[in-house]
């Protein structure tokens with residue numbers, strides 16, 4: 395993009411203003427430097443609220459927007475608007491689902507687990523069904539010749555993940571043909587996140603009542619795919635306990651050595667997991 399606007403950053407700063415080094419406060423408490431037009435200050439303030447964006451980055455991004463063409467800048471604004479207006483949680487699995495006709499009420503999408511919570515998770519159900527649940531049917535559906543984007547999914551196998559982005563990562567492998575359930579976090583007693591804050595009740599309802607499951611089919615297997623962290627493991631144990639009495643097979647993802655790694659560099663915990671999870675070749 396041609397730079398029609400020579401970088402005006404240094405100009406508005408007055409030497410007699412409060413020294414900038416005096417206000418490098420933590421994110422959240424930062425305000426854009428004085429001297430900018432009010433609308434630019436507002437843009438910088440909003441950008442600085444984004445995760446991982448510090449004060450310098452907020453200024454840089456704001457100038458990028460200023461230099462962009464009107465079309466480019468509005469495309470960004472519209473993309474933000476659309477994602478808030480159109481995205482809902484799937485009413486079966488809590489994956490993100492696009493509402494194309496915009497006919498559903500504006501229900502907030504639950505926050506990420508980093509916010510501890512999922513206070514919004516329960517209210518975030520629209521009538522939407524995600525593209526994976528929409529393709530659920532009974533039985534094995536592995537047909538390598540079928541188009542992956544339209545291949546039917548086995549509603550009887552439910553993989554449980556912490557958040558939608560874990561689901562996306564697993565989908566990238568192309569090697570799973572079941573459906574999912576997104577917990578919207580993991581149990582974290584330290585942060586006050588208990589079973590009621592996650593979508594555990596909905597998961598159990600899917601197991602207990604095929605009518606609540608994708609494709610209306612009975613759940614045969616639950617694959618626990620939580621992160622291998624202390625909290626993830628705690629959540630796995632809790633779910634395994636809850637599912638024990640139910641007639642469903644419960645498995646969890648293998649853990650151990652990453653492909654391409656070397657034994658001598660692996661940590662003790664990873665090696666112990668790998669030994670425990672050894673299998674016949």
Ligand SMILES: [Zn+2]
Nearest residue numbers: 484487524527
């Ligand atoms: Zn779904």
